[in-house]
Amino acid sequence: MGKASDAVSGSSDPDVEDWVRSFRFPESGSPELPPHHPNCLGCGPANPHGHRLSVRRCGDGVHAHHRFDSRHVGAPTIAHGGAVATVLDDLFGFLLYTVGELAVTRHLAIDYLAPVLLDTPYTLRAHIHARDGRKLHLRATIENDHAHVVTTATALFLIVDIDHFLTTTHQPHHR
Numbered sequence: 001m002g003k004a005s006d007a008v009s010g011s012s013d014p015d016v017e018d019w020v021r022s023f024r025f026p027e028s029g030s031p032e033l034p035p036h037h038p039n040c041l042g043c044g045p046a047n048p049h050g051h052r053l054s055v056r057r058c059g060d061g062v063h064a065h066h067r068f069d070s071r072h073v074g075a076p077t078i079a080h081g082g083a084v085a086t087v088l089d090d091l092f093g094f095l096l097y098t099v100g101e102l103a104v105t106r107h108l109a110i111d112y113l114a115p116v117l118l119d120t121p122y123t124l125r126a127h128i129h130a131r132d133g134r135k136l137h138l139r140a141t142i143e144n145d146h147a148h149v150v151t152t153a154t155a156l157f158l159i160v161d162i163d164h165f166l167t168t169t170h171q172p173h174h175r
């Protein structure tokens, strides 16, 4: 696995620095992709409130099987749109393993085409639609067991260096 931490220069938060130091990009032949970190809301196995998303490579992209449950309810029997967005944002976050770069969400857009039902199996897929320098243009779908796409998403992720996670003085950006 490739290390992301060669440029670590120091941090005010030892937990963050530990995470950065231990972050690894899996080998390109490895189908299983590791969680971003143990407590990640999307994929961390140690987060009791999390989705525990398990993601694999699929061709040039990634895919996952997922069921939303009663913790994610919006209207009765239907997953909350914010929970769906969380899972899609995290799924996009797995594409960074396929490019071997650290990247974060700059823009996320979701089309809710049909309700995402609780306790129902779905297949999630994401891929890199285009790369333009630091800009990763990403696309994803959620599909039900009848191969109907119920949700689509696009995102712009921006490649960042390790200092993005180490600094505590981020300023807001305005476009």
Ligand SMILES: CCCCCCCCCC(=O)SCCNC(=O)CCNC(=O)[C@H](O)C(C)(C)COP(=O)(O)OP(=O)(O)OC[C@H]1O[C@@H](n2cnc3c(N)ncnc32)[C@H](O)[C@@H]1OP(=O)(O)O
Binding pocket: 036, 089, 090, 092, 093, 096, 101, 102, 103, 104, 105, 106, 107, 135, 156, 158, 160, 164, 170, 173, 175
């Ligand atoms: C690696 C580990 C990952 C771990 C977990 C993954 C979990 C899932 C992903 C996440 O949830 S990440 C957490 C949520 N995201 C953030 O906290 C990011 C907060 N935003 C920032 O820190 C900064 O805005 C960011 C570093 C993303 C960008 O700041 P920059 O100053 O580096 O970039 P800038 O805003 O100047 O934009 C760079 C380029 O993108 C363009 N751009 C920005 N927003 C755009 C937009 N909405 N549409 C099109 N282009 C856009 C912008 O015009 C510009 O184009 P040019 O370089 O060509 O001039």
